[in-house]
Amino acid sequence: MAAPVEEVECCTGLTYSIRRQARTLREAVSEKLHKNKEIDFAYSKCDPHPFPHPESDRLEHCYKYGAGNGKFLPVLLEQELGGYTVKAKLGHGNFASVWQAEPANGMGAHGHDSVAIKVCTNSKKDSKDDVTEARVLMKLGNRTDGRGDFGKGHIMKVDECFRVAGHFGDHFCIVSEAIGPSLDYYLNLVQKQGLGSFAYDVSKKVTFQLLSATAWLHKAGYGHGDIHPHNILMKEQGFQAGKNAKRYLEPMNTKPQDLKYMPEYLVSCIDDDLTVRAPLTFENCDVRLADFGQTFKKNHPRRLYKMTTPKGNRSPEWAIKRLPITIGIDIWAIACIAYRMTTGKHLMFVEERYKNESGKYTQKRTKADINIDHMPMMVELLGTPPAWLISKWKMSGLPKMNWAATSPEGTLHERITQDRPASMSEVEATLFEDFLRKALAWDHRYRATAQELIQHEWFQSILSDEEKMALAVMAAPKECIITSFFKRGCRGLRSFQEKIEALFVRKEELEAESFGAKESPSIFTAELLRL
Numbered sequence: 001m002a003a004p005v006e007e008v009e010c011c012t013g014l015t016y017s018i019r020r021q022a023r024t025l026r027e028a029v030s031e032k033l034h035k036n037k038e039i040d041f042a043y044s045k046c047d048p049h050p051f052p053h054p055e056s057d058r059l060e061h062c063y064k065y066g067a068g069n070g071k072f073l074p075v076l077l078e079q080e081l082g083g084y085t086v087k088a089k090l091g092h093g094n095f096a097s098v099w100q101a102e103p104a105n106g107m108g109a110h111g112h113d114s115v116a117i118k119v120c121t122n123s124k125k126d127s128k129d130d131v132t133e134a135r136v137l138m139k140l141g142n143r144t145d146g147r148g149d150f151g152k153g154h155i156m157k158v159d160e161c162f163r164v165a166g167h168f169g170d171h172f173c174i175v176s177e178a179i180g181p182s183l184d185y186y187l188n189l190v191q192k193q194g195l196g197s198f199a200y201d202v203s204k205k206v207t208f209q210l211l212s213a214t215a216w217l218h219k220a221g222y223g224h225g226d227i228h229p230h231n232i233l234m235k236e237q238g239f240q241a242g243k244n245a246k247r248y249l250e251p252m253n254t255k256p257q258d259l260k261y262m263p264e265y266l267v268s269c270i271d272d273d274l275t276v277r278a279p280l281t282f283e284n285c286d287v288r289l290a291d292f293g294q295t296f297k298k299n300h301p302r303r304l305y306k307m308t309t310p311k312g313n314r315s316p317e318w319a320i321k322r323l324p325i326t327i328g329i330d331i332w333a334i335a336c337i338a339y340r341m342t343t344g345k346h347l348m349f350v351e352e353r354y355k356n357e358s359g360k361y362t363q364k365r366t367k368a369d370i371n372i373d374h375m376p377m378m379v380e381l382l383g384t385p386p387a388w389l390i391s392k393w394k395m396s397g398l399p400k401m402n403w404a405a406t407s408p409e410g411t412l413h414e415r416i417t418q419d420r421p422a423s424m425s426e427v428e429a430t431l432f433e434d435f436l437r438k439a440l441a442w443d444h445r446y447r448a449t450a451q452e453l454i455q456h457e458w459f460q461s462i463l464s465d466e467e468k469m470a471l472a473v474m475a476a477p478k479e480c481i482i483t484s485f486f487k488r489g490c491r492g493l494r495s496f497q498e499k500i501e502a503l504f505v506r507k508e509e510l511e512a513e514s515f516g517a518k519e520s521p522s523i524f525t526a527e528l529l530r531l
């Protein structure tokens with residue numbers, strides 16, 4: 001008779017029963033560790049917020065200071081920071097606090113009398129990303145696409161970087177021009193004013209500028225990876241942060257052992273105050289794409305350890321296993337933002353935290369839990385995904401769907417009809433739907449590129465003659481542009497000698513701009529032979 005399974009020895013020399021016990025023990029330990037981790041996490045996050053704000057919890061939490069990794073540098077107003085004097089707080093995110101500062105002795109090296117200093121957290125892992133962010137932004141600042149750099153002006157520029165010593169290691173600081181409030185500020189402002197959404201042409205213009213910045217960025221070989229309203233800043237001439245209030249810390253709000261690492265007070269930032277600004281207008285809206293902390297090379301898959309993009313703006317690639325994260329995630333996020341600006345409603349909204357019985361937000365939801373809500377929402381809105389994606393659906397742990405019953409078109413059309421602003425005509429609504437469908441293609445390989453989307457008819461009504469011309473140049477094949485560039489160089493010249501010289505000058509100019517390296521030699525020869 002065969003021996004009972006428990007008694008059989010496996011290749012490790014242990015009986016199955018011992019292995020099973022060991023596994024149970026391991027699982028119990030890991031569960032306990034996980035629970036402890038959660039309790040610790042929940043403990044710090046669920047501490048009473050030092051100053052619960054009536055509208056938001058935008059004041060950073062005390063746990064962002066204490067001992068450890070990933071903590072902020074305590075900064076106070078009027079403090080000296082790398083040759084600048086801190087004047088006001090501009091905002092904070094998960095990985096940095098941002099301060100408006102003035103050069104300690106007059107005008108700064110880059111001609112700005114007021115700058116924004118992004119003081120990054122002390123974590124080594126984050127610091128690597130911050131250095132990457134600064135390096136990429138500096139590199140982008142020096143890059144040209146040789147076609148007039150359409151869209152580059154809407155990308156934030158970096159002036160300089162330095163490091164400051166903190167309690168637990170160095171903090172990397174990035175100095176840039178102080179730009180203005182974030183798009184999120186204006187979205188909250190229109191909500192508060194009861195307008196619901198931006199004026200229709202304003203939302204179109206912001207989307208267009210955002211797409212042109214993204215098109216330039218993608219052409220330069222990078223994806224942004226974290227496009228959301230907090231990271232889209234609206235340029236304001238002579239921008240000054242609004243009044244900052246000092247909120248003095250009380251010991252009861254902080255852990256006693258962390259007290260010595262806390263700043264004396266926290267500073268409320270501009271985004272808290274929704275009373276100081278007028279809404280955006282078509283004339284004054286000027287986008288700057290900021291926060292390149294998650295930027296990635298176009299052809300390299302993204303690292304996933306630090307994701308801050310609002311979950312509702314994430315593309316299906318985030319949830320479906322073994323799909324590459326490409327620059328298509330930027331396009332998806334922009335489409336979601338465009339919908340919110342135009343209609344005042346979220347295209348897809350998922351709760352990022354659990355709520356307790358009294359309706360208060362508590363811990364963060366897990367990624368899997370969020371996907372279970374988010375993905376069926378996508379199906380309902382955009383219709384049935386392609387067959388290959390359905391085959392990956394199940395292994396990605398997503399909820400079972402009755403694919404036969406899902407509508408192939410989805411409810412996007414009905415949603416637009418229901419949510420569209422009164423100023424959007426029937427024709428415009430059709431164009432808007434077409435724009436969204438192209439940007440929200442399930443398959444990232446068939447999703448429209450930023451370059452294609454800025455040429456979309458939906459934008460035609462708001463484009464200036466200059467912009468139309470720039471778009472035509474971008475759309476023209478490289479060969480045509482180079483040929484006309486050589487031809488223009490010889491225009492009006494009579495002598496053979498002058499024409500040859502002009503062609504050589506143009507050739508050198510092209511080489512200097514490293515534009516059309518492949519095409520220009522043959523076109524140059526052809527033009528030379530034509531003389």
Ligand SMILES: Nc1ncnc2c1ncn2[C@@H]1O[C@H](COP(=O)(O)OP(=O)(O)OP(=O)(O)O)[C@@H](O)[C@H]1O
Nearest residue numbers: 090091092093094095096098116178179180230291
């Ligand atoms: N140059 C600037 N001018 C004006 N305000 C700025 C500037 N840079 C950043 N801010 C403000 O500071 C906030 C936080 O900055 P940023 O998004 O770069 O921080 P982060 O920690 O990397 O954020 P995230 O958590 O999104 O990764 C922004 O939402 C914006 O309001």
